[in-house]
Amino acid sequence: MAKANALELLQKEISGMAELNVPMRERTTMRTGGNADILIAPVDREDLAKVVKFLAEREIGYFVLGGGSGIIVRDGGIRGAVIALKESFDSIEAVDDEAGGTMMVRAEAGVMLGALVKWAASSGISGFESLAGIPGTLGGALYKNSGGWGESIGQRVEQLEIMDSNAEIHTLLKRDFSFGYRTSNLPTGTIILSASFAGKRTKPDEVMDVTEEWLDKRMMTQPFEAASVGMVFKNPEVGLSAGELIDRCGLKGIRVGDAEVSCDHANYITNIGEATASQLIALIGMVQERVYVKHKVRLSLKVGLVGSSMGERLRIRK
Ligand SMILES: Cc1cc2nc3c(=O)[nH]c(=O)nc-3n(C[C@H](O)[C@H](O)[C@H](O)COP(=O)(O)OP(=O)(O)OC[C@H]3O[C@@H](n4cnc5c(N)ncnc54)[C@H](O)[C@@H]3O)c2cc1C
Structure with a gap:
């Protein structure tokens, strides 16, 4: 067929x-x-x-x-x-330890990260504050081990439930998975279904205050209004950050079509109108080349490039 x-x-x-x-x-x-x-x-x-x-x-x-x-x-x-998964896989539950104090939070992968952070703050559960302001779902955050300023979601995961490419479900314990800088070792085709985290019950006001501090930090340092994917490049292991390297090449504001290196944060490439993926990718390549020529640093991508370039498509009747 x-x-x-x-x-x-x-x-x-x-x-x-x-x-x-x-x-x-x-x-x-x-x-x-x-x-x-x-x-x-x-x-x-x-x-x-x-x-x-x-x-x-x-x-x-x-x-x-x-x-x-x-x-x-x-x-x-x-x-x-x-x-x-975000349409249906969106439940969150808290299971308290009988001794009190510690507890587990289990959330499905389609939950929006913002909803999880908000739920934790209003329930007085600490452990999720540093994720405030990161867009997207829990599944995406886990796959990319999202975070910032030395904190990342992978640090708090106790257990994962996944479906493999044969539709079999597995429960993975801490020893079965690992996270790196904006990566996880989950094989391609893995579908994350849910994750369990160790949380700690405390006063909602305290959690809310810390959550707001993290949110402010993100909002003040990153441009959120323009269409983007957040930071495009990973920071090199040593030396200047990707943003600083790009900035020192004088690249803020350069454009390919409607793709622009943000004037607010040099590690953001924004779609200021009708940018095509080809324009965005051309600008990414241009930035990588200029940074290499000036600083001899090869910037690697944090953003995932997905799908095919223009070409043959399946013909599907509507
Ligand atoms: C304004 C802005 C600010 C940002 N700030 C930050 C930041 O501070 N820190 C940070 O780390 N990132 C940041 N990002 C990048 C992005 O929001 C995160 O990487 C986010 O966690 C991606 O989640 P998502 O659900 O959107 O994933 P998607 O973009 O949909 O997918 C990302 C990857 O995860 C995989 N994936 C998604 N769900 C599942 C699943 N259930 N099972 C298996 N694989 C899955 C996809 O296949 C894909 O490979 C920012 C982005 C924007 C636009």
Whole structure:
């Protein structure tokens, strides 16, 4: 069966939303990129397993989408399926230790990070404050080990529940996974379903104050209004930060089409209008080259580049 027909069949078989030819610009904070052949939002684990099995049997690839705040989708879009969890996988629960004091928080991967931080603060549970202001979902934050200023989400994870590319569910304990600087060692195709964290009960006011301090810190140092993916490059292990290296090359404000190196923070590339992914990627390459020529430092990407360049697309009838 042709892949295009298979996707139409999949659309009929699952309970959750399944839409063909979905513009990824509407699903990403950079607001650019071509269409995904199909975007699927399974309603529960059973529905998700059905999707993963269906795709595996037909050798159709899939990409797991969180809030789309850490990726640039290329102009040719995404061949195969995009699986979105934020529509349904959004529960949060707290389980107190019988001795009191310590407790576990278990949250599903589709929960928005902001909602988790807010929930923890209003419940008087500390441990999530430093994540305040990071957009996107818990799943995306875990996959990228998001954070800042020496803190990252991976430091607090006790347990993960994942689905593999054969639709089997596994519980991973701390010894089974590891996190690095904006990376995790989870194999490609892994779908994070939920994570459990050690939390500590304390006074809601205290948690709220610390949360607000972190939020202010992010808001004051990073431009949040423009369409972006946050910082584009990882900071080198030693020496100046990526932003400082770029700034010292005098690159703030340079443009390719509507892609611009932010005048507020040199490690932000923003879409100031109708930037294509090709323009954004060309500007990224230009920045890397200029930084290398001046400082002999190779900047590596923090943002994920996803999908295909312009080219052949599956023909799917609407
Ligand atoms: C204004 C702004 C500020 C930002 N500030 C910060 C910051 O301070 N610190 C920081 O670290 N980042 C920051 N970011 C980047 C981004 O918000 C984070 O990396 C975020 O955690 C990505 O989450 P997401 O849900 O949007 O992931 P997406 O962009 O949707 O996906 C990112 C990656 O995670 C994978 N993924 C998503 N969900 C799952 C899942 N359930 N299972 C398996 N894989 C999954 C995707 O396949 C993809 O490879 C910022 C971005 C913006 C736009």
